[in-house]
Amino acid sequence: MTPSSSDAVRLRDAHIGYDDVAVVAGVDLTVRHGEALAVLGSNGSGKTTLARGMLGLATVLGGDVELLGAPVGRLRDRGRVGYVPQRHTVSGAVPATVREVVSVGRLARLGLFRRLRAADRVAVGEAVAAVGLADRMEEPVASLSGGQQRRVLVARALAAQPELLIMDEPTAGVDAASQDALAEVLGRVSAAGTTLLVVTHETGPLASVLTRAVVVDQGRISYDGPLAGAETGHGDHHCGPEDDGARAGYRMDQPTVSARSARSLGGR
Amino acid sequence: MEILEYGFMQRALLASLMVGLVAPAVGIFLVQRRLSLLGDGLGHVALTGVAIGVLTSTAPVGTALVAAVLGAVLIELVRARGRTSGDVALAVLFYGGIAGGVVLLSLAPRGQATNLESYLFGAITTTSGGDLAVFAAITLAVLLVVGLLGQRLYAVSDDEEYARAVGLPVLALNIVLAALVASTVVLSMRVVGLLLISALMIVPSAVAQLVARSFRQALYLACSIGLVVSVSGTTASYYTGTPSGGTIVLLAIALFLVVAAAVALREATARRRHRRRGDVHAAHPHEHGPGCGHPAVRHGDHVDYDHDGHLHAPHLTGTGVHYDEHGTDSAPADRAATEGAR
Numbered sequence: 301m302t303p304s305s306s307d308a309v310r311l312r313d314a315h316i317g318y319d320d321v322a323v324v325a326g327v328d329l330t331v332r333h334g335e336a337l338a339v340l341g342s343n344g345s346g347k348t349t350l351a352r353g354m355l356g357l358a359t360v361l362g363g364d365v366e367l368l369g370a371p372v373g374r375l376r377d378r379g380r381v382g383y384v385p386q387r388h389t390v391s392g393a394v395p396a397t398v399r400e401v402v403s404v405g406r407l408a409r410l411g412l413f414r415r416l417r418a419a420d421r422v423a424v425g426e427a428v429a430a431v432g433l434a435d436r437m438e439e440p441v442a443s444l445s446g447g448q449q450r451r452v453l454v455a456r457a458l459a460a461q462p463e464l465l466i467m468d469e470p471t472a473g474v475d476a477a478s479q480d481a482l483a484e485v486l487g488r489v490s491a492a493g494t495t496l497l498v499v500t501h502e503t504g505p506l507a508s509v510l511t512r513a514v515v516v517d518q519g520r521i522s523y524d525g526p527l528a529g530a531e532t533g534h535g536d537h538h539c540g541p542e543d544d545g546a547r548a549g550y551r552m553d554q555p556t557v558s559a560r561s562a563r564s565l566g567g568r
Numbered sequence: 569m570e571i572l573e574y575g576f577m578q579r580a581l582l583a584s585l586m587v588g589l590v591a592p593a594v595g596i597f598l599v600q601r602r603l604s605l606l607g608d609g610l611g612h613v614a615l616t617g618v619a620i621g622v623l624t625s626t627a628p629v630g631t632a633l634v635a636a637v638l639g640a641v642l643i644e645l646v647r648a649r650g651r652t653s654g655d656v657a658l659a660v661l662f663y664g665g666i667a668g669g670v671v672l673l674s675l676a677p678r679g680q681a682t683n684l685e686s687y688l689f690g691a692i693t694t695t696s697g698g699d700l701a702v703f704a705a706i707t708l709a710v711l712l713v714v715g716l717l718g719q720r721l722y723a724v725s726d727d728e729e730y731a732r733a734v735g736l737p738v739l740a741l742n743i744v745l746a747a748l749v750a751s752t753v754v755l756s757m758r759v760v761g762l763l764l765i766s767a768l769m770i771v772p773s774a775v776a777q778l779v780a781r782s783f784r785q786a787l788y789l790a791c792s793i794g795l796v797v798s799v800s801g802t803t804a805s806y807y808t809g810t811p812s813g814g815t816i817v818l819l820a821i822a823l824f825l826v827v828a829a830a831v832a833l834r835e836a837t838a839r840r841r842h843r844r845r846g847d848v849h850a851a852h853p854h855e856h857g858p859g860c861g862h863p864a865v866r867h868g869d870h871v872d873y874d875h876d877g878h879l880h881a882p883h884l885t886g887t888g889v890h891y892d893e894h895g896t897d898s899a900p901a902d903r904a905a906t907e908g909a910r
Contacts, residue, residue: 356732408735
């Protein structure tokens with residue numbers, strides 16, 4: 301997408317955390333432009349903190365965190381990085397339409413005073429159409445189902461036409477149809493050259509899109525390789541919440557004893 | 569009209585018009601941010617500014633504006649930096665503001681301290697021509713900033729974390745919003761009083777949020793409601809001899825209660841109607857589709873199936889197919905009602 305030789309993400313001996321407490325410690329990670337990476341790990345493993353460090357939402361306490369060729373704190377035009385937060389619903393206190401929420405994604409690329417122009421409105425329309433909600437454009441977001449609201453958040457990120465898209469648990473609590481729709485959208489986005497970084501404890505239908513995986517355990521990367529390898533090496537990542545206790549295999553959403561103790565040391 | 573024959577009432581109505589328009593235009597962002605009480609706190613802080621103005625014989629509007637803006641910036645800095653201590657720090661600042669105001673005013677020469685009540689509860693009829701000029705400047709400035717930065721303020725108020733992640737200047741925008749609130753507090757203190765300022769910022773937005781479908785619609789509606797209750801409250805207070813601030817706020821709250829009751833009633837009716845329609849064929853034994861034996865009827869953007877005189881509109885739910893009753897062939901108006909109720 302960008303004729304830059306630098307990588308989309310480069311972490312060297314990165315320590316990331318909150319209030320001077322490192323949750324992620326000594327991580328090295330390089331993600332090339334156009335890669336589709338799954339960041340796997342149990343609750344409390346530090347995978348979300350890793351992503352939040354890249355977004356400037358958690359503090360880089362040591363080492364280097366570079367995004368699109370620049371240190372994370374000095375990246376100009378942050379709109380080049382898209383973000384889908386781990387949030388179940390969109391609705392704020394005051395009603396807002398799908399168009400209004402998704403338009404916010406466009407603002408980051410416009411500076412402080414520029415208003416949305418025709419090209420921006422086209423980008424917003426395309427982003428909403430990409431997640432299959434074109435006919436709901438003018439409806440209040442609160443009237444949509446949980447899965448559809450998640451798709452609105454994805455559209456908000458897509459509206460910025462980001463070079464790097466970071467998503468935190470995009471499939472958690474989302475119905476199967478919306479998960480499939482999301483996988484299809486991400487497949488297209490990835491094919492268009494956007495770098496994907498998806499933090500998740502279950503890849504589900506996204507497994508068809510994501511090619512590489514890192515597994516985070518106790519704030520460190522314990523596996524880095526093909527997604528399939530992460531699954532054979534660490535048990536079944538596909539089991540969802542509905543399988544609760546039905547399988548004996550390793551599950552990403554059950555913290556190990558060591559992960560729990562890491563969390564009790566102040567991690568999150 | 570008799571009321572317009574008096575200069576003081578002309579000025580009062582002009583002031584209430586500006587306040588009614590501006591307070592909700594700023595307040596709606598506070599509602600969205602779930603910081604409805606920020607206006608209250610800054611009202612407390614503004615009182616210290618008023619007291620300093622009285623003591624130093626400068627215009628209290630100016631000193632109150634400085635105090636409230638400084639308080640607003642301080643609050644945002646504390647919020648941005650602190651975590652657990654933020655709430656307590658805010659409380660200390662707010663109570664310090666009102667305590668400082670009361671103590672400083674008591675030090676003023678005899679006679680001036682009686683002004684306290686007019687600042688706490690409003691004294692719109694004492695608005696001077698000079699006050700009006702300051703109010704007009706504040707009104708223009710606030711509306712200009714909301715017009716220019718409204719979308720960004722919405723973005724930050726709606727999802728601060730996302731705004732920060734994509735590089736919007738969150739702290740700067742929050743400070744701008746807090747400064748807008750401070751300006752509105754000073755603008756409103758003569759009309760509704762420092763203790764009731766927040767009500768005029770929040771209640772019209774609360775009404776708008778019940779009925780609006782979009783944020784833009786909510787903003788315009790809140791401003792219209794603010795304008796109407798402010799001007800009509802001021803007018804009513806002239807005839808009833810009640811304080812303008814309390815009258816305006818009671819009027820706004822009455823409107824809120826009426827609209828909330830109407831919305832609750834409408835939702836209950838819609839639920840009941842949907843249930844009744846669903847009961848017609850509660851245990852639906854049959855999945856409609858092409859060639860199922862029931863005539864397909866084109867209905868706007870979809871196809872219904874004529875089932876014993878009822879139009880069935882199949883739609884997928886998480887658990888399977890659900891049928892909405894879309895009325896009968898001969899009653900397209902019924903369909904509109906069904907759509908509206910949903």
